[in-house]
Amino acid sequence: MSDFRRFLVKRTAISAVLTLVAISVIFVVLRLLPGSPFSALIATGNLTPAQAQEIMAKYGLNQSIWVQYVKYIQNLLTFQFGYSIRRSQPVWAILGPKLLNTLILLIPALITTAILSSLLGMYAGWNRGSGVEKGSIVITTFLRSTPVFITAIFLLIVFGYQFGLVPTFGMRSLTASPDGLIETYLSLDFLKHYILPFTVAVLYYSGDFLLLARNGVVEQKGSSFLKLHKAKGLTEAEQLLRAGRNSMLPILTYFALRLGMVFQGLILLEVVFAWPGIGRLLVVAIRQQDYPLIQAAVFIMALAVIVMNLLADSAYEYFDPTVSGSGGGV
Template sequence: MTRFSAAYLVRRLAVAYATLLVVMTVLFVLLRAMPGTFVSAMTTPGMTGAQVARLEAAWGVHDPLWVQYLRFLLNYQTGRFGWSPTMHAPVADVLARRLPRTLILFGAAFLACYVVGPLIGMVLGWYRDARGGTLALAVSLFVYATPVFWVAWLLVWLFDHHLGWLPSAHMVAQFPPFALAPVPVTVDFLRHLALPLLSVVAIGWVGATLLVRPAMRDAARSDFVHLARAKGLRERTVLFKHAGRNALVPVTTSAAIALAFLVDGAVVTETVFSWPGMGQLIVTAVLDRDYPLAQAAFFLIAVVVVAVRLCLDIAYTYLDPRVSFGGREP
């Protein structure tokens, strides 16, 4: 029986779309709940009444609320996010420049966390009676409780201020002492990427480890593991191919939540390291009261999280053969 079901995929897409509608509604309500009108933050003391009236007419603040809501939904679903009064540019253009930088940093961090973390969890769960297992678990819990900003500042002090090995600010050198050739620019970018990436991965891997470890302990006692050993398979094959795949199921279900926390940490990480991505953009937009930009940035992050969650839902059915795309056991 095939495990693919177009109906299931359509349902998941409908749930993802409904989630984004809820996000857009919440953003609309929060924006209209602010004191004053939507454009009050964009006005300056030197503006005349006619200029303020034209600005309010351009944003349609005096239209009926339901008209504003429908226009808001239509604009956001077609990528028309308005104009940024602080950046003096269309919001979509600003987001198009910033989003890839955040995706590079936290996409790499997400992949690293969910490669390193599950591998460590598999080993700790498989060799559960080995010497040092309790110590490794205690160290993992200590790291997991460490604030992200503290780790970031510690890395800045150690590798930049003390050792001088790696830069701790910006995405590339502001005044590069080298020719703008592909190889030097790439090396310089990777050096700037190292510290913010390390600060996120240093804590992010523990969540996957703590999930995989008990699942791996249960899998190690399962009948299919004993059967694989009875067939004469190598210990490494039994560990990673049979028991490991089964232990990855709970990690897949939690990966979307972990991604949300990673994105939430983008505000802290990008601010500490002056990484010009979405996190730093949100902080700047909120402080400057650039509500169109801040609102669209929050929405775009929600789109990324929902899209990844959809992909993980599909990946879950691959990792667990007992689950079909239609939600029924084959």
């Protein structure tokens, strides 16, 4: 077995263990929460204790903790999420559209900022000490260190409430009734609701990509291979292109990690804009102690992060032999 394959097997095994640990923690934490999914309903008189016990039996919540745990692991690993306790609907039917809304918001934002910020970072790194470098670093660092909900609220007040240029909440107008994916996600009404949360997400992601690209080009600019290309008569633009290409691996790796975290949504962003995504759904589900919905949502989030970490580590190991000496590729 080659070094890279050995590395891949080891990392896959570690990822499997991490997945098991993550879903076990979810199970334990939910059972440690005070009350039950029916406490509020019983307190308001909407549900009797006898009815609550009947529903708990239906969902297997009256069984021993170990029986619940075994069934829980089996169901999650086979993606059988069951029914929501509070909504009486299949979890997939609730979770699927919310996850799609999150991905439609954040994946384009992530791709846009990865491209634009990386290009700006490469230019800034090549022109070290210039006004472009100093300005871009100060601005993006400020945006990255500012909590996303602060940026969201500020832009919402300015462009939503003060100037009335964009809607202030939701993914569509209350009177809109789109039919199909095209009308839902490509209508003018959707785009009006989309532009502000999309802009906040782009601003939030921009700092990391810019700094990674800038630092990569700064390191490459003083390298011997670039001096050789300069001696061969390559123009400055051609040198920058080669320096940028050689600094792409950390950027692509970070992009993969961020892509996994997209499945979590930007919870505070979704809450501020009332965006019907998976992050906002999770907040509501936790408040209602809807176990099946919480378990499914957190499992998908954790699995996405772990899988993308595995892919990023594997790519880094394969394309950069200096990481551990194994190297599998170029």
